[in-house]
Amino acid sequence: MVKNKKTLIIIIAVLAALPLIFKSDSFHNIMVLLLIYATLGEAWNIITGFAGQISFGHAAFFGIGAYTSSVLFYRFDISPWVGMVLGGIFAAMVALIISYPTFRLKGSYFAIATLAVAEIIKQLFVSWKFVEGATGISLPIVDDSWLCMEFHTTKLPYIYIALGLFAIVIFVCNYIENSKTGFYLKAIRESHEVAESIGINTTNYKTLAMVISAFISAFAGSLYAQYVLYIDPFMIFTLDISIKIVLLTVLGGIGNIYGPLIGASILIPLSEITRVQLGGTGRGIDLMIFGLLVILVACYQPKGIIGLVNKVAKKFKKEGEGNVEANS
Amino acid sequence: MLKQILNIDNITMKFGSLVANENVSFTINENEIVSLIGPNGAGKTTLFNCITGYYQPFSGKVTYKDMDITGFTAYKICRLGITRTFQIVQTLKEMTVEENIMTGAFLNTKSRKEAEAITSEIMELTDLTKKKSILGGSLTIVDKKRVEIARSLATKPQILMLDECMAGLNQTEIKDVMNLCLKLKESGLSLLIVEHIMEAIMPISDNIVVLNAGKKIAEGVPSDIVNNDDVIKAYLGDKYHAKSQKS
Numbered sequence: 001m002v003k004n005k006k007t008l009i010i011i012i013a014v015l016a017a018l019p020l021i022f023k024s025d026s027f028h029n030i031m032v033l034l035l036i037y038a039t040l041g042e043a044w045n046i047i048t049g050f051a052g053q054i055s056f057g058h059a060a061f062f063g064i065g066a067y068t069s070s071v072l073f074y075r076f077d078i079s080p081w082v083g084m085v086l087g088g089i090f091a092a093m094v095a096l097i098i099s100y101p102t103f104r105l106k107g108s109y110f111a112i113a114t115l116a117v118a119e120i121i122k123q124l125f126v127s128w129k130f131v132e133g134a135t136g137i138s139l140p141i142v143d144d145s146w147l148c149m150e151f152h153t154t155k156l157p158y159i160y161i162a163l164g165l166f167a168i169v170i171f172v173c174n175y176i177e178n179s180k181t182g183f184y185l186k187a188i189r190e191s192h193e194v195a196e197s198i199g200i201n202t203t204n205y206k207t208l209a210m211v212i213s214a215f216i217s218a219f220a221g222s223l224y225a226q227y228v229l230y231i232d233p234f235m236i237f238t239l240d241i242s243i244k245i246v247l248l249t250v251l252g253g254i255g256n257i258y259g260p261l262i263g264a265s266i267l268i269p270l271s272e273i274t275r276v277q278l279g280g281t282g283r284g285i286d287l288m289i290f291g292l293l294v295i296l297v298a299c300y301q302p303k304g305i306i307g308l309v310n311k312v313a314k315k316f317k318k319e320g321e322g323n324v325e326a327n328s
Numbered sequence: 329m330l331k332q333i334l335n336i337d338n339i340t341m342k343f344g345s346l347v348a349n350e351n352v353s354f355t356i357n358e359n360e361i362v363s364l365i366g367p368n369g370a371g372k373t374t375l376f377n378c379i380t381g382y383y384q385p386f387s388g389k390v391t392y393k394d395m396d397i398t399g400f401t402a403y404k405i406c407r408l409g410i411t412r413t414f415q416i417v418q419t420l421k422e423m424t425v426e427e428n429i430m431t432g433a434f435l436n437t438k439s440r441k442e443a444e445a446i447t448s449e450i451m452e453l454t455d456l457t458k459k460k461s462i463l464g465g466s467l468t469i470v471d472k473k474r475v476e477i478a479r480s481l482a483t484k485p486q487i488l489m490l491d492e493c494m495a496g497l498n499q500t501e502i503k504d505v506m507n508l509c510l511k512l513k514e515s516g517l518s519l520l521i522v523e524h525i526m527e528a529i530m531p532i533s534d535n536i537v538v539l540n541a542g543k544k545i546a547e548g549v550p551s552d553i554v555n556n557d558d559v560i561k562a563y564l565g566d567k568y569h570a571k572s573q574k575s
Contacts (some may be wrong), residue, residue: 180434180443187431190420190464197380197414198483199406199435264408 004174004257011261012167030157032227034268035162036220040167040241041249043216048246049255050182050269052189054111057118058217059241061091066236067125070137073148075130078280080149084222088215094121095214099207106192115239121238124282129155133140139225144262146261148224149309158227165223166261174214175259185209189255199300248285251294253306260306266293330357334379334410334487335517339388341371341378348374350542351388354535356487361519361543363529366539368572373438376491379520380412381405382569384566392487399445407435409486413493415522417472421465425456428464428475432482446482454478454508460531477508479496494528502528530554538562 007021019031020255040062048054068090069083101112112141126134146245151157176182187195197204198274252263271286278285334356341349348371364372372407374560377383379390381402390398397405420428426447433446437461450545454474459467464475473493480488490509494502502525509519509532524530529536538546538553540562546553553559 148360162556174419178440180438180440182428183431183434184425186427187420190422191418193414194418194479195404197406198479199411200404200431201403202403231451 004178005171007094007183008167008170008174010221011120011258012163012170015037015163015166016098016160019156020248025155026272028097028159030269032155032158032162033272034264035159036224036227037244037248037268038261038264039162039166039169040217040245041252041264042166042257043171043213043220044249045257045260046185046216046257047206047209047213049249049259050109050177050185050189051206052185053209054108054208055114055210056111056239056242056246057114057211058213058245059237059239060114060118060121061095061214062092062221062224062241063121063125064094064214065221066231067137067221068218070231071131074137075137079147080174080222080226081147084219091098091214091218091221092211095210096207099210103206105212112202114155115242118242119123122233125233125237132232134233136230136235139231140228141229150229150289152258156221156249162223165219169219170257170261172212172216177257181205181208182194196261196265215286247294249292251290251297251304251306256304256306259304259306263294266290266305330355330360331433333358334520335389335391336379337374337389337391338389339378339385340386340492340537341374343387345349347542349378349385350383352539353376353388354537354544354547356518356520356535358487358518359513359516360534361513361521361532362535362537363521363523364537364539365523365526365529369541370540370562371542373491376489376520376522379405380410380489406483409484410489411480411483411485411487411499413476413480413491415491415495417469419464419467419472419475420464421491423464424461425464425475426460427449429486430480432479435483436438446484448541449480450478451476453511454481455504468494473497473505477505481512485490485517487518487520489522492524493521493522493523494525494534506532533549 019192034038042057044055044058053105065087066094067086068087069080072078072083073080098117104112125131131137142148144153146157149161176268184195184200187198187200188202189203192202248263248267249260251266252261253259267286267290271288272287297304336355337353337489338351339349340347340351352375354514364375366372372562374383378385381400381404384399387397389396392408392410396543398524403544420431423431429447429450437446451460454527456471456474456478459471463561465470465477477490477493494505497505506528508546509521512519521529533550536548536550537544538559545558545562546556
């Protein structure tokens with residue numbers, strides 16, 4: 001655990017230094033999106049990686065976060081920082097309400113239910129006048145200010161807000177993984193029956209995981225809305241986002257706190273670069289390449305890239321030990 | 329005077345029209361090993377599931393320390409102090425032996441340190457210390473069974489229920505489990521054991537309950553059970569029962 005903490009601090013320090021070394025706008029843009037997606041991946045990892053309940057509907061929580069902060073800012077001039085926290089609370093409440101009926105379902109049925117719930121929430125927002133329905137919300141443009149979380153001259157503040165959020169989230173995930181809750185969630189993932197037999201209230205723990213996951217996702221959503229300054233239901237509640245979260249975590253390493261970061265640092269640059277280079281004609285190429293990678297991972301290393309890294313590290317370690325023995 | 333800890337009163341369990349348990353009653357006293365035996369399909373595991381909350385019994389009552397626990401959910405029953413293992417071993421595959429047992433240990437504590445302390449104590453007791461960093465999925469069948477018992481023990485139960493924990497083990501391994509059972513009894517636990525291996529069960533049991541076709545056909549100390557006509561008939565069939573042929 002202590003070792004993990006050191007690694008995490010190093011990773012965050014490197015991420016903090018990167019935008020100061022590479023100063024191009026497009027690089028900064030990639031960094032912001034990468035960190036937002038990595039945060040979403042971490043959130044998804046709690047419910048699916050740890051607790052084993054596959055969710056295909058995380059765009060719902062992401063969207064609720066984005067909409068809460070945007071509506072509050074747009075309608076009532078309330079700072080997005082407040083909106084962010086409220087968004088998190090709303091998303092957590094929605095997660096709580098959804099969890100009760102859906103956790104009676106198991107396996108793929110639960111996955112289908114999450115997919116449906118996300119779609120229902122999207123339709124609600126499309127026909128909801130108060131949030132401008134399908135037209136979407138253009139956030140009011142103000143001068144650069146930390147209070148309103150809007151910066152037009154430089155992207156650096158966005159990067160550091162996103163990094164701050166990601167850092168908190170990854171430390172929270174690390175803490176959860178090594179705590180009683182983490183052990184209980186993993187036990188539920190491995191076997192429902194066993195979990196019950198050793199005194200775990202499976203429904204409560206799954207709901208807790210879902211609520212934490214939704215809370216974090218909503219924070220990422222608010223930040224995303226403040227970054228792009230325009231949201232509508234079709235871009236926020238889209239299946240595309242739900243699936244991207246799943247894919248990048250699976251590629252990076254499901255159930256591992258480093259997984260989402262690794263996955264995001266492959267998928268996001270890939271999709272941004274292809275988008276910039278190929279424009280509209282290249283739509284979907286990033287996901288095609290990514291799909292191929294995921295198939296390879298699923299076939300050869302189900303634990304993702306992090307699994308591969310661990311395997312190689314182990315091999316080196318063994319060889320190292322062998323050498324020591326040979327020398328002595 | 330022995331103090332009664334678990335009382336099973338007229339449990340009946342039906343699956344549709346199939347009666348798996350019919351009016352089964354017996355009691356377990358504190359610090360006692362009770363065995364539940366019977367031919368395949370006698371309803372032993374069903375009864376186990378009824379006691380531990382995996383099934384809701386059709387009728388009857390389970391009383392634990394003067395508290396009616398019939399129909400409680402499985403995790404509540406575990407928290408009260410009754411923990412079970414499974415006939416088909418269920419180790420947590422992606423977790424190491426130590427993590428498997430720690431998951432059980434977390435029932436009584438929130439702190440990781442305390443859970444680790446309980447775990448190392450139990451690994452010592454069950455001879456698993458050397459294997460603590462092996463993944464649950466890559467263990468041999470004996471070790472899986474041992475991990476399962478260890479994980480159950482880590483919840484600090486008052487009654488431990490073992491479902492065929494010796495099936496598929498060799499002689500020395502069975503001896504180990506027998507010794508473990510006796511050690512646990514000494515430390516103050518009560519055990520309810522479902523088992524097919526008579527040579528393992530007879531020497532350690534204080535009381536034996538025999539089920540056949542869902543009904544209790546006999547109950548008593550091991551020496552009585554081996555001479556009970558009904559039990560011999562249930563196992564060998566009427567035709568091959570030496571005594572009934574003579575008569």
